[in-house]
Amino acid sequence: MKSRRARHVAGDQGGRSARVYHQLRDLIVRGRLAPGARITEVEAATKLGVSRTPLRAALQRLQQEGYVIASHSGHRARVFVAPLTREDSTELMHIIGEIEGLAAHNAALLNPPLRRDLVATLTVLNQKLARAAAAQRPDADTIFKLDVEFHTAFVVAGAGPRLLALHQAIKPQAERYGRMYAAALTDAIHKSVEEHGVVIRAFAVGDADAAQRAVIVNWRNAAARLSEVVEIAGERGSW
Structure with missing residues (x-):
């Protein structure tokens, strides 16, 4: 079983991930992150004031829902705001x-x-x-x-x-x-x-x-x- 501290950390990360998800989704929906714009983990994490762990979870959810797309090159994936077509x-x-x-x-x-x-x-x-x-x-x-x-x-x-x-x-x-x-x-x-x-x-x-x-x-x-x-x-x- 997870310790109380481990559960607290996991819950905190989940809360941060949800916050980042909503912040990024709002920026995308309002066009402040333009269609086709690249989202880099380092820059986005810095601007949103979070670590890369909750950011990655948020980006994964955004990708599942179609707000962003990932382009894979070797072992690296570059993330872009989904285009409007x-x-x-x-x-x-x-x-x-x-x-x-x-x-x-x-x-x-x-x-x-x-x-x-x-x-x-x-x-x-x-x-x-x-x-x-x-x-x-x-x-x-x-x-x-x-x-x-x-x-x-x-x-x-x-x-x-x-x-x-x-x-x-x-x-x-x-x-x-x-x-x-x-x-x-x-x-x-x-x-x-x-x-x-x-x-x-x-x-x-x-x-x-x-x-x-x-x-x-x-x-x-x-x-x-x-x-x-x-x-x-x-x-x-x-x-």
């Missing part, structure tokens, strides 16, 4: 659509008072999104945040712990694309607003299958729109 964006958005579709199915089966509250919240958010998109100078950050809030509202309402954990692990990867290409996507937001309206109407009548379908369609259409933008604007960080 059309193929990856389409796969991500289709996966998220399935996850959020399940959450929407569950949310549509909530009791009527809870559903009414959810519909009211979603309606307000979608109206704000429509106004933001119709502005003379649409603010990409505002539009991005409102869209995230809209989807988060029904996911939190309908997802169980496992589904929510899956969503929280993969959704930030799609947010990388939203942040990078937000300005180019603002012209198509009115289409998302219309698709959100279909989602809201399904919740309003408690039609679980329709809500699930509407969310999946919204994400698949978003994937197609993003694919066009990436094709025009170019992929980021790919070789």
Whole structure:
């Protein structure tokens, strides 16, 4: 059996690794670590104020989740921020659509008072999104945040712990694309607003299958729109 001190050290390392993971993931999602940028252990450990042991554990987790990739040369592995590509964006958005579709199915089966509250919240958010998109100078950050809030509202309402954990692990990867290409996507937001309206109407009548379908369609259409933008604007960080 491990001694109390050994368990304490292991727990401390695990806590540091989790902190480093979240710090690095946030930097990647927000674009502060650019797609294709190399992450060196010495530099990253120094900047984050940790040893290389928790850093390596964090990088391994980030690699498993697709935020970083490793390029092996001999016995050494060089770690890079995962690139943003059309193929990856389409796969991500289709996966998220399935996850959020399940959450929407569950949310549509909530009791009527809870559903009414959810519909009211979603309606307000979608109206704000429509106004933001119709502005003379649409603010990409505002539009991005409102869209995230809209989807988060029904996911939190309908997802169980496992589904929510899956969503929280993969959704930030799609947010990388939203942040990078937000300005180019603002012209198509009115289409998302219309698709959100279909989602809201399904919740309003408690039609679980329709809500699930509407969310999946919204994400698949978003994937197609993003694919066009990436094709025009170019992929980021790919070789």
